[in-house]
Amino acid sequence: MFVYVIRRLLTAIPTLFVIVTLAFFLIRIAPGGPFNQERGLSPEIKANLEAQFGLGDPLWLQYVNYLKNLLHGNFGPSYNLPDFTVTELFAKGLPISIQLGFSALALALFIGGILGIVAALNQNKAGDYSVIALATAGSTIPTFVIAPVIQLLFGLTWKLLPIGGWGDGALINKIGPILTLSLPQIAIVARLMRGSMIESLRSNHIRTARALGLSDWSVVVKHALRGAVLPIVSYAGPAAAALLTGSIIVETIFAIPGVGRYFVDAALNRDYTLVMGTVVVIALFTIAFNLIVDILYAFFDPRVRYD
Amino acid sequence: MAGETILSVKDLRVRFRTLDGAVEAVKGINLHVDAGETVAVVGESGSGKSQTMMAAMSLLASNGEATGAVDYRGKNLLTLGKSELNKVRGRKISMIFQEPMTSLDPLYTIGNQLMEPIRRHRGLDAKAARAEALRLLELVKIPDPERRLKSYPHEMSGGQRQRVMIAMALANDPDILIADEPTTALDVTIQAQILMLLAELQRKLGMAIVFITHDLGIVRRFADRVYVMRSGEVVEEGKADELFANPQHDYTKMLLAAEPTGRKAAPPDNAPILLDGRNVEVEFKIGGGFLAGPPMLLKAVDHISVALKRGQTIGIVGESGSGKSTLGRALLRLLPSEGSIHFGGQDLSKADKSEMRPLRRELQLVFQDPFGSLSPRMTVGQIITEGLLVHEPSLSGKERDARAVEALREVGLDPAARNRYPHEFSGGQRQRIAIARAMILKPKVVVLDEPTSALDRSVQKQIVELLRKLQADHDLSYLFISHDLAVVRAMSDYIIVMKQGKIVEEGPTEAIFGDPRETYTKTLMAAAIDETKFRQSA
The missing domain is CATH 3.40.50.300 (P-loop containing nucleotide triphosphate hydrolases)
Structure with a gap:
């Protein structure tokens, strides 16, 4: 197992290298640059800025320099938020996005899981149909609809929650965004859980457990559920990587200073270093969570052994 | 050795609700099992032989329902509440299945799965249950039982898994063991071992066995009494010896005659060789890959020559x-293979x-x-x-x-x-x-x-x-x-x-x-x- 993890971490290095290389050149292919703004800078200032950031150098040299800096953990300065380095931006925003994303995921796994199990145990009965209806609604209503509705009801009408803002991380400010982030996830997890639980309840070893006169609790929780969580584990890995790196919609609507906005803003502004920083962060999260999923898998399923 | 009747099935009907309407899989059958005897329920696929016993154990799929009565020592199993039923299932009547590969929970050790019914039905503590589990593995002749307690099902062969299933079924010294095609999925040599084991255990423990099977060879060698089922009905019943010697119903006769007979004559000596494989060898690579070292080689076919005339x-x-x-x-x-293969020259x-x-x-x-x-x-x-x-x-x-x-x-x-x-x-x-x-x-x-x-x-x-x-x-x-x-x-x-x-x-x-x-x-x-x-x- 230990050897396996080391090997996976080693294979992450070439993966990351390929991703960084692709991203570096792809964003350069896009027309324009960080200093082509609407206002238009005078050519002298623009040339000055470009010289300062080395943007006048040949592309390969910029690439080599970027890699060199990256190896030292230096993501470079942001071109559009000139007072900050990319590292500083992430140091400030990432903990916020991680907090929200993690809470939303935990909530989704817990509530979605329970809903899914209830549906599976009542297959084709009222309980099942209501979960399916909820899950379908949850996964079809987009977040940009859910978020304003939450603001309207809880913020404006009932005045229970603030309409937006981070409020230095006060719990009450997190509720709206977490709910918005988790609702579609609850729907997805509930549907996955329902499906895999039904599958699991139908399997032959569940029949064996019943034939042995084991209690319903043992049949459902000990034997059926443990097998049924495996698909949820596989889903949760990539979902965690996506959720923890922030959501532009939720962070924009609720005015949250997370990192979700950076990817889109940076790409639009050709803020090369910030784009690259976001790519590296998302890639690292994805690689890490996929590894965690595989380790969890081996923990849940003894047939999976890496050596 | 026939004792009192302990299980009797009366006018049992099993229906399944399907998209095409209700399907009746078992159409009002009667059968009984006496203490200590071996009863075979024989039939081809779709005869309802398995569903009869599934219904008796309340193991029907969720779209199935059973009517009639399944009487076990004065209790109708079909109307028993769940907690009462679970005092019979796995304790007085237990069951083994056709699929040894999937009938054990893949996620728990053999020991864990063996101890569970023992603890539930007999209320033993973990230590005593473990000792029981060990005794049971010895009873079903699993080699190295101490180590096997910690094994997972996937680490064992089909035959061994079926032995574990038998151990689980016998854990609480049941009156009746229902064996649903217990050897069908196994290789013939393993089949014989499992059947021998069942016969030996029956001698030792004295339980009745209900054999559900399509294999008349097993019935002939194993059963005291036979029920022949066809499309949900019992068409013939009787003592095994008599039924084999003098079958009454056409369907039974047909089943008995169904073992393939006849021999094929060899082609003339001068018949030309059409397909000629010499020293054929096939190797499979297992595992290996980036940073994982060289793959293991498995010789699936090892220097085999075949000349087909x-x-x-x-x-x-x-x-x-x-x-x-x-x-x-x-x-x-x-x-892809090594060696030479000629076809028509x-x-x-x-x-x-x-x-x-x-x-x-x-x-x-x-x-x-x-x-x-x-x-x-x-x-x-x-x-x-x-x-x-x-x-x-x-x-x-x-x-x-x-x-x-x-x-x-x-x-x-x-x-x-x-x-x-x-x-x-x-x-x-x-x-x-x-x-x-x-x-x-x-x-x-x-x-x-x-x-x-x-x-x-x-x-x-x-x-x-x-x-x-x-x-x-x-x-x-x-x-x-x-x-x-x-x-x-x-x-x-x-x-x-x-x-x-x-x-x-x-x-x-x-x-x-x-x-x-x-x-x-x-x-x-x-x-x-x-x-x-x-x-x-x-």
């Missing part, structure tokens, strides 16, 4: 994993894809699974004429259709079948379609890979007869791959016995069956053909 049938016999299917595929060049081992293509027509293959090997989205006509599109592209649509009619007639199907889809046909009919698909190309060599294994005995017999007729009509050569010795004996004139990729023994059929020399062949024969009883009925 025109009109000959070579039976390739072996248990699962012996490499017999791999050999068949290698000889048709469907797998042409060296196949050097032929590339395009050189192989015209030869494919003469080298056909029929698979085991009649359900998976026909595309569900094509009509039978499209399926069987597909090969003609490649090999005889000059044929017009009309000519192809005529060939399809001819091929379907040859395999005994109504030519109108060509406009229908595979799901409308039974397993036996589908296997006929698969055979028609091979025959339409007028092949010279056909590799038949377990073509009868998924079929009921009575259907098997028909397919065996069809294959023999086609061979005689067209002077075909067959490679007949099977683990079923009765079928192999009826089909082949020469036999190769394989084990772990190597030939153990080979020779003319009569010699191999009459006077097997190698120990392994003898074990195989004894397990499959031996008529002696496993148990002495009292």
Whole structure:
């Protein structure tokens, strides 16, 4: 197992290298640059800025320099938020996005899981149909609809929650965004859980457990559920990587200073270093969570052994 | 040894709600089990024999319902509340199933799964339950039981898993053990071991056994009394000896006559060799990859030579994993292999894809699974004429259709079948379609890979007869791959016995069956053909 993890971490290095290389050149292919703004800078200032950031150098040299800096953990300065380095931006925003994303995921796994199990145990009965209806609604209503509705009801009408803002991380400010982030996830997890639980309840070893006169609790929780969580584990890995790196919609609507906005803003502004920083962060999260999923898998399923 | 009646099934009906309306799987049957006796419930697939016992144990699928009564020592199991029912299930009546590979929970150790019913029904603490589990594993003769307690099911073979299932079923010293096709999924030598174990345990523990099976060989060797079931009804019942000696119902007679009979004569000595494989070797790589070190090599076929003459049938016999299917595929060049393979004088081992293509027509293959090997989205006509599109592209649509009619007639199907889809046909009919698909190309060599294994005995017999007729009509050569010795004996004139990729023994059929020399062949024969009883009925 230990050897396996080391090997996976080693294979992450070439993966990351390929991703960084692709991203570096792809964003350069896009027309324009960080200093082509609407206002238009005078050519002298623009040339000055470009010289300062080395943007006048040949592309390969910029690439080599970027890699060199990256190896030292230096993501470079942001071109559009000139007072900050990319590292500083992430140091400030990432903990916020991680907090929200993690809470939303935990909530989704817990509530979605329970809903899914209830549906599976009542297959084709009222309980099942209501979960399916909820899950379908949850996964079809987009977040940009859910978020304003939450603001309207809880913020404006009932005045229970603030309409937006981070409020230095006060719990009450997190509720709206977490709910918005988790609702579609609850729907997805509930549907996955329902499906895999039904599958699991139908399997032959569940029949064996019943034939042995084991209690319903043992049949459902000990034997059926443990097998049924495996698909949820596989889903949760990539979902965690996506959720923890922030959501532009939720962070924009609720005015949250997370990192979700950076990817889109940076790409639009050709803020090369910030784009690259976001790519590296998302890639690292994805690689890490996929590894965690595989380790969890081996923990849940003894047939999976890496050596 | 027949004691009091402990289980009686009265007017049991089992219905399943399906999209096409209610289906009645069991239509009001009566049967009883006395203490300590062995009862066999015999029937082919779809006879309702399994569902009868599933209903008795309240294990029906969620769309099924049972009416009538299943009386166990004065309690009607069908109306018992769940907690009362669970005092009977696994304690007084227990059950083992057909699928040893999937009937144990893959996520828990054997010890954990064995201890659970012991603790539940007898209230023992963990330590005492562990000691019991160990005793049970010894009882079912699992080697190294101490270590096996910590094993997971996937670390054990099918036979061992079935032993564990038996141990679990016997954990609480039940009155009745229901065994639903307990050996069907196992190799013959393992089958014999499991049956012997069951017989021995019954002698030791004295429980009644209900055997649900399609295998009359097992019934003959094992049962005191027999119920013969057909489409949800009991058509005949009686003492096993009497029923075998003097069957009354036509269906019973048909079942008894269904074991494939007849022998195939060897082709003349001067018949030319059509397919000649010398020192054929197939290796599989297991594992390996980036940073994972070199792969492990497994020799699935290890230096095997086969010379198939025109009109000959070579039976390739072996248990699962012996490499017999791999050999068949290698000889048709469907797998890369070492060694030389000649077909009609042409060296196949050097032929590339395009050189192989015209030869494919003469080298056909029929698979085991009649359900998976026909595309569900094509009509039978499209399926069987597909090969003609490649090999005889000059044929017009009309000519192809005529060939399809001819091929379907040859395999005994109504030519109108060509406009229908595979799901409308039974397993036996589908296997006929698969055979028609091979025959339409007028092949010279056909590799038949377990073509009868998924079929009921009575259907098997028909397919065996069809294959023999086609061979005689067209002077075909067959490679007949099977683990079923009765079928192999009826089909082949020469036999190769394989084990772990190597030939153990080979020779003319009569010699191999009459006077097997190698120990392994003898074990195989004894397990499959031996008529002696496993148990002495009292």
